Amino acid sequence: MGSQADHARHWREVQRRKRGHTLMFCAGLAAATLWSAWMSDVNLSKLFSNIGNFFGYFDRILTLDSGPAMGRRVWTAPGEWLWGLDKWLPLLADTLLMAYLGTLLGALGALALCFAPARNLTPNPWARVAARRFLEFCRTVPEIVFALIFxxxxxxxxxxxxxxxAVHTAGALGKQFSEVVENIDMKPVEGLMASGAARWPTIRFAVIPQILSNVVSYCLMRFEINVRGASVMGFVGAGGIGQDLIEAIRKFYYADVSALLLLIVLCVCVIDFLSEKLRHALLEREAHA
Amino acid sequence: MTIPSAPGAMRLTHADAASIARMRARHPEAFHAPPLRRAAPYLIVALATALAVFALWRFEFSPVRLATGLARLGDMAVLMVPPWPGGLAEAWTVVKALGETVAIAFLGTLLATAFAFPVAFLAARNTTFSGVARFLTRRGLDGVRGVDMLIWALLWINVVGLGPFAGVLAVMTSDFGALGKLFSEAIEAADRKPVEGVASTGGSHWRQVRFGVLPQVLPVIAGQALYFFESNTRSSAIIGIVGAGGIGLYLSEQIRMFEWQGVAFAIILILIAVAIIDRISGVLRAAIINGGVQKL
Known part of the structure; x- marks a missing residue:
């Protein structure tokens, strides 16, 4: 009987503590929400009175604003709508090429830097901390800021x-690579070190074969991200299709905005699809081997 | 001296022509890999290099340009010391702009999570009510995700005007696409067994989702939302470049005016803020994962 009462009291105690935690969490969340709403000038009445502008904008960019088919929906006159395809497709190709080269250079940098921050390969704590801070700096500063400076x-x-x-990618991939390196099987490394191999041969023959598939998969994912990033580099004058897009938005060439957005979204979707297929194929090959 | 060998292992000394032939017959692919497959890695590397060289040529990379640019970067780095915007009042403005950036990131992530959560159940194979709804939601999320946050910021500025509120809405929209996809993947990865348990007691579809799926995915979703808050602090630091509030406006102005000390000050503040949020969200994520395990 006594133990039952104890048990009931304990249960109530636990329940009360849990409720207390939930209440505290909700209060904290509400406080943070109110603070950030106040900081960021949230104005719901403006949002609701002007929300029409949001859909109206889509309405306007989907209407041809010049030429013989003026006033009609864009898809009724695709030739008019995509008049700049000869100019835009090369720009789109440039954007992809920027993403490719940036990813490649960044991945090479990351590959060179990812062994220094790994606990299992670099016993010197100073070298490790220095490499980590450097990678952190590279990935924390947004790429647009680097672009502005560059x-x-x-x-x-x-x-x-x-x-x-490339700089931003080196920071992001460097961290992911070094995490992969920290999770490798150390036996091949010990084997090579026991036979007197130097640092780089050890990495080449004991580490690289273990991390290669992960490295390739992370690179592909980063390439997907970088295609999006490259599409806005033109906003600050750093090349690609973004230059034409921001001009179209700023100068109110509505139909051009929708055409460029369509091209970018299509391109991003195709790249995502292909890269996902490729990654799955790689994983499957890995599973068979 | 004889070398001990595992039973069944073939000793090289006994490998005569016949056993080699047997091995060849048994593992033909090990002895005769098709030339194309042997050449494939080299071909891939050669193609990748060729494309990279073409890109370098097309974008007019040259050692001279690189060297002069690096020299100029070095000059800027020297001009950045000491990192200080020039006065206490200016410093306070920058700190306030940074607070705005954090607020934009927080509110944007919160709203995106709130909107993405119900939509993710529509986009997940095991909880959706129709294949058509799933397909449409997924394509919709893909479309939203394909447009960069800066572009969303430009669109929202048309609605609510310049300022941080447009930034909140931009973060919300672009994260809605990303989080919706991630959440729906988490829901699809949920274990079937609790759902079957609820179903076996006669629970409706709604009950199966509520008591079978939800407890499994909530910790994952909370962890991802926290991770996005952290990465949004970085991205909302730049949407000011197009006029959507936060420290980005100050940063881009300082860069355009070559005020390198102010640039360095702003960048250092961003680094500190991101490091603090990183630490907090790491602690919270660990607590959520542990709490989730305890509840299970």
Whole structure:
């Protein structure tokens, strides 16, 4: 009887504590929400009175605003709508190429830097911390900020964009690679070290074969992200299709905005699809081997 | 001296022509890999290199440009020391802009999570009510995700005007696409057994989702939302470039005016803020994962 009462009391106690935690969590969340709503000038009445503009904008960008088919929906006159295809497709190709080169250079940088921060390969804590901080810096500073700075240093054009993507990619991939490196099987490494191999041969023959499939898969994912990133590099003058897009938005060439958005979204979707297929194929091959 | 060998293992000394032939017959692919497959890695590397060289040529990379650019970067780095915007009042403005950035990231992520949560159940194979709804939701999410946050910010500025509110809405929209996809993947990865348990006691579809799926996916979803909050602090630091509030406006102005000390100050503040949020969200994520395990 006594133990039952104890048990009931304990149960109530646990329940009360749990409720207390939930209440505290909700209160914290509400406070943070109110603070951020106040900080960011949330104005719901403006949103609701102007929400029509949002859909109205889509209505306007889907209507041809010049030429013989003026006033009609864009898809009724695709030739009019996509009049700039000859100019836009090369720009789109440039954007993809920027993403490709940026990912490649960044991945090479990440591959060179990812062994230093790994606990199992670099016993020296100072080297490890230095490498980690450097990678953190590279991935925390947004690539558009790098692009803004590089445009000043290297001049307007895609070169600044590629370098900005590369630096950011090196930071992001470097962290992911070094996590993969920390999770490898150490036996091959010990085997090579026991036979007197130096650092780089050890990495080449004991580490690289273990991390290669993960590295490739992370690179493909990063390429998908970088295609999106490259599409807005033109906003700050760093090349690609973004330049035409921001011009169309700023100068109210409504039909052009929708055409460019369509091209970008289609391109991103196709790249995502292909890269997903490729990654699955790689994983399958890995499972068979 | 004889070398001990595992039973059944073939000793090399006994490998005569016949056993080699047997091995060849048994593992033909090990002895005669098709030339194309042997050449494939080299071909891939050669193609990748060729494409990279073409890109380098097309984007007019040159050692001279690279060297002058790096030299200029070095000059800027020197001009960045000491990182200070020039006065206490300016410093306070930057700190306030940073607070705005964090607020944009927080509110945007919260709203995106709230909207993506119900939609994800529509997009997941095991909880949706019709294949058509699933297909439409998924394609919709893909479309939203394909448009970059900066572009969404430009669109929302048309609705609510310049300022941080447009930033909140931009973060919300672009994360809605990403989180919706991630959440629906988490729902699809949920274990079937609790659902079957609820179904076996006669629970409706709604009950199966509520008591079979939801407890499994909530910790995953909370973890992903926290992770997005952290990465949004980085991205909302830039939407100010197009006028959607936060520290980005200050940062881009300082870069355009070559005020490198102010640039360095803003970047350092962003780094500190991201590091703090990273730490907090790491602690919260660990607590959520542990709490989830305890509840199970």
């Amino acid at each position: 445009v000043v240093a290297f001049g307007l054009g895609p070169m600044a964009g590629v370098l900005a993507i």
